[in-house]
Amino acid sequence: MRNLLSLLKLQINSQYGISYAGYVIRNDRKALLKACGLGAIIALALGNMLWVYTRLMRNLFSIALTMPVPSAPRLILTLAAISAGLVVLFLGIFYILSSLFLAKDTEFLASLPINQGTVFISKFLLVLLGEYPFVFFLMLPPVIIYGTGTNQGVLYYVLAIICALLLPLLPLVISAILSLLLMNVVARSRRRDLITIVGSLILVVVYYIGQNYLLSRMPENREEFYLTLFQSSNAIVDFLGRIFPPSVWITKVLTSGGTEAFVNFVYLILSSAVFLLIAYYLASFIYMKGAVAQLEIQRGNRKVKLSYKSSSHAMAIFRIEWLILLRTPIYALNSLIIIIMAPLVMMMPIMGGNFANDPELQVIYNMLGSSENRLEVTLILAAIVTGLCMINPAVSTTFSREGKNIWLLKNIPVSPETQVRGKLMAGYSISLIAVITASLMAMIAFKMHVTTILKVVVLSSLALIPICTVGLIIDLLRPKLNWSNPQEAIKQNMNAVLGMLLGFVFIFVLGVISYLLIGAGLGEYMILGIITGLLAISSFVSVKVMYSMARKAYRKIEA
Amino acid sequence: MRLMLSIRNVSKTYSKGKVKAVDNISLEVRPGEIFGFLGPNGAGKTTTIKMITGILPIDSGTITVNGYDVEKEPIQAKMSMGYVPDSHDLYDRLKGIEYLNFIADVYNVPADERKKRIDKYLEMFEIKDAAGDPIKSYSHGMKQKLIITGALLHQPPLWILDEPLTGLDPKSSHLLKEEMHQHCARGNTVFFSTHILEVAERLCDRVGIINKGKIIAVGTIEELRKSEDASLESIFLSLTGEGDVIHA
Numbered sequence: 001m002r003n004l005l006s007l008l009k010l011q012i013n014s015q016y017g018i019s020y021a022g023y024v025i026r027n028d029r030k031a032l033l034k035a036c037g038l039g040a041i042i043a044l045a046l047g048n049m050l051w052v053y054t055r056l057m058r059n060l061f062s063i064a065l066t067m068p069v070p071s072a073p074r075l076i077l078t079l080a081a082i083s084a085g086l087v088v089l090f091l092g093i094f095y096i097l098s099s100l101f102l103a104k105d106t107e108f109l110a111s112l113p114i115n116q117g118t119v120f121i122s123k124f125l126l127v128l129l130g131e132y133p134f135v136f137f138l139m140l141p142p143v144i145i146y147g148t149g150t151n152q153g154v155l156y157y158v159l160a161i162i163c164a165l166l167l168p169l170l171p172l173v174i175s176a177i178l179s180l181l182l183m184n185v186v187a188r189s190r191r192r193d194l195i196t197i198v199g200s201l202i203l204v205v206v207y208y209i210g211q212n213y214l215l216s217r218m219p220e221n222r223e224e225f226y227l228t229l230f231q232s233s234n235a236i237v238d239f240l241g242r243i244f245p246p247s248v249w250i251t252k253v254l255t256s257g258g259t260e261a262f263v264n265f266v267y268l269i270l271s272s273a274v275f276l277l278i279a280y281y282l283a284s285f286i287y288m289k290g291a292v293a294q295l296e297i298q299r300g301n302r303k304v305k306l307s308y309k310s311s312s313h314a315m316a317i318f319r320i321e322w323l324i325l326l327r328t329p330i331y332a333l334n335s336l337i338i339i340i341m342a343p344l345v346m347m348m349p350i351m352g353g354n355f356a357n358d359p360e361l362q363v364i365y366n367m368l369g370s371s372e373n374r375l376e377v378t379l380i381l382a383a384i385v386t387g388l389c390m391i392n393p394a395v396s397t398t399f400s401r402e403g404k405n406i407w408l409l410k411n412i413p414v415s416p417e418t419q420v421r422g423k424l425m426a427g428y429s430i431s432l433i434a435v436i437t438a439s440l441m442a443m444i445a446f447k448m449h450v451t452t453i454l455k456v457v458v459l460s461s462l463a464l465i466p467i468c469t470v471g472l473i474i475d476l477l478r479p480k481l482n483w484s485n486p487q488e489a490i491k492q493n494m495n496a497v498l499g500m501l502l503g504f505v506f507i508f509v510l511g512v513i514s515y516l517l518i519g520a521g522l523g524e525y526m527i528l529g530i531i532t533g534l535l536a537i538s539s540f541v542s543v544k545v546m547y548s549m550a551r552k553a554y555r556k557i558e559a
Numbered sequence: 560m561r562l563m564l565s566i567r568n569v570s571k572t573y574s575k576g577k578v579k580a581v582d583n584i585s586l587e588v589r590p591g592e593i594f595g596f597l598g599p600n601g602a603g604k605t606t607t608i609k610m611i612t613g614i615l616p617i618d619s620g621t622i623t624v625n626g627y628d629v630e631k632e633p634i635q636a637k638m639s640m641g642y643v644p645d646s647h648d649l650y651d652r653l654k655g656i657e658y659l660n661f662i663a664d665v666y667n668v669p670a671d672e673r674k675k676r677i678d679k680y681l682e683m684f685e686i687k688d689a690a691g692d693p694i695k696s697y698s699h700g701m702k703q704k705l706i707i708t709g710a711l712l713h714q715p716p717l718w719i720l721d722e723p724l725t726g727l728d729p730k731s732s733h734l735l736k737e738e739m740h741q742h743c744a745r746g747n748t749v750f751f752s753t754h755i756l757e758v759a760e761r762l763c764d765r766v767g768i769i770n771k772g773k774i775i776a777v778g779t780i781e782e783l784r785k786s787e788d789a790s791l792e793s794i795f796l797s798l799t800g801e802g803d804v805i806h807a
Contacts, residue, residue, distance in 0.1 A: 193652075306677075306690055306691060307660070308663075308670075308674045308677065309660065310670050310673065313664065313665055315664075316660075316661050316664035320653070320657075324650055324652050324653065327652035327653075405648050405649065405650055407609075407646075407648065410612075411612050411614055411637060412637065412662075412665045412666070413637035413638040413665065414665050415634060556616065
């Protein structure tokens with residue numbers, strides 16, 4: 001236990017830079033002020049997101065209050081718990097893989113006289129800690145809305161906090177068990193990086209297919225099923241809970257009271273504890289084998305034909321960016337794979353199973369296909385697709401990922417303007433791939449017209465230019481170069497969060513402008529023209545600003 | 560006479576001016592010479608080299624390489640030099656040949672010369688068979704050889720090396736020293752930092768000694784000997800202990 005606490009303390013300190021922050025507070029007032037300013041910008045952008053989310057939840061709660069089923073309002077808790085659980089599960093697999101197996105401290109940890117199960121648990125707890133901001137962000141508004149709306153007492157809030165703390169445990173443990181098994185297969189293979197990337201992809205797809213199968217499996221007598229579903233909120237909660245069972249237990253702990261709440265609380269704790277124990281024992285035997293295998297590099301024993309192909313300066317930088325991204329599992333998983341998988345995971349329930357034939361979905365298909373709502377559908381879908389692609393941290397961490405190699409970029413005879421162009425092209429091309437795949441998936445899932453999808457592709461591709469450029473500028477101005485683990489450069493980098501939040505604010509502003517234009521009664525093509533024009537101007541201005549800042553910012557970067 | 564490297568009144572401070580890493584130094588290196596830059600740990604050697612190569616900004620003063628100001632004409636200045644750093648931080652996930660192609664691209668090495676030069680150095684340092692492997696699989700010495708190969712691809716007029724012999728086996732050390740001589744024989748210049756005084760003594764046309772951020776001696780070994788009448792080691796120890804400046 002003492003070992004676990006020491007290890008955890010060390011890792012928390014290293015990951016969150018606590019000692020370093022203390023040093024900065026004492027010695028560098030300017031850096032402290034900068035950090036405060038950055039914190040204020042993040043708080044503002046987060047506040048914007050929280051406001052939108054809270055409004056959405058409050059509207060859902062109001063609608064639920066008007067429903068004939070008295071306990072329908074509690075559905076917002078189920079939905080929030082499902083969302084939080086899915087976010088943890090989806091991001092968790094990549095986070096767990098990166099932290100447990102692809103981190104650079106593996107060699108150091110393997111040399112310590114500490115049981116591998118303890119090392120595993122300390123890393124697991126570190127990842128768990130990192131998931132809480134997401135969980136609390138998603139859970140807090142519905143918990144407060146339901147609590148104040150139904151006059152709940154102190155016990156409700158205490159239980160809500162405990163449930164929020166327990167919520168990410170089960171999805172993370174499942175991710176960890178799957179990762180442990182995957183990495184042991186990887187340890188036996190020659191091309192470990194490739195197998196890690198492909199294996200984790202398969203893992204996510206198989207998991208979500210299984211989940212969708214459970215969700216879309218309908219009883220024989222459908223009419224009776226729908227009747228029960230709409231007569232009792234329990235049935236709806238149970239039905240939705242198939243996606244993520246702890247969401248049902250949490251809803252019942254918080255809203256049922258008495259024995260039912262207690263039994264569900266026991267379910268929540270017991271299931272988490274049992275799975276954690278399984279993971280611990282599994283890790284005690286196989287964790288280090290999978291982790292240490294990542295350190296072993298097998299050199300080719302055959303003569304390879306060398307290629308001497310040449311390219312332009314910007315293309316050389318573009319190529320290097322892509323090669324490194326594709327060959328570093330942490331980078332590939334957290335940028336390229338994540339943005340291609342996110343829309344797939346979201347749209348899978350609609351694309352397959354019995355859901356696709358549901359009468360309710362047919363209504364949605366008709367609505368999306370009708371010419372009446374075409375503009376709104378295009379704009380909303382473009383915003384969603386852009387939002388999904390925005391989670392790509394490839395551009396907003398492009399300099400941070402250089403780490404100690406930054407000396408090379410500073411030393412080569414290529415102007416900073418050309419270098420940022422190469423880097424922007426590389427990061428943007430990833431986002432572009434995501435725009436096309438997400439739009440195609442939307443077209444298949446919602447049976448949308450090809451012209452609508454083309455408009456979505458154009459709008460999203462344009463919107464991503466200023467978003468990517470601003471992300472690059474952020475990382476150019478404050479690159480995180482001092483890291484010992486590539487995960488710190490991409491996953492624990494505030495620049496990625498900041499870029500995403502500013503992107504969200506940009507989409508929000510465009511949304512407000514679109515709303516006002518529609519309200520003013522302008523025609524579809526006029527509105528689309530204005531929005532496209534605004535996006536083109538933002539793109540032009542942001543790229544110009546990036547070029548004008550590049551030289552000065554490059555000079556300041558100290559390796 | 561045109562200088563290959565000129566450092567004039569250059570200073571550099573860290574920690575918001577609290578630590579003076581390089582303190583108003585001036586130095587001149589002529590074409591065709593091998594110049595050794597000596598000094599104890601933390602004397603300011605690497606900081607000076609990083610300023611010459613454009614990696615660190617200069618707080619005050621000017622540095623010119625082959626007549627180009629490194630701050631005002633950075634591209635031309637960088638084109639005139641090849642740099643081998645003391646650390647071996649490289650893109651681990653790239654293959655050796657991919658790194659060299661990248662370097663050849665950015666230094667505009669002509670397509671017809673590229674293969675010839677890459678092969679020449681890869682064969683010389685006996686790493687051609689490993690060129691198709693990821694850099695991650697290279698040993699410390701192999702990475703050093705790869706960086707040296709990259710630095711020589713564009714045949715730079717000024718070759719800068721920071722502690723180049725660290726981590727090299729005796730054969731590779733010998734080859735590197737030979738190549739430094741050859742490079743100068745072709746009319747180019749070599750500027751390198753080292754701790755190994757015997758190497759400096761045998762290899763350098765002139766040396767400069769830096770201590771606590773200040774240049775305390777510049778000249779040929781013979782000139783320094785005249786003023787101190789001792790071996791380079793005792794000159795070095797005496798100078799870095801006392802901090803007096805010798806004008807040779």
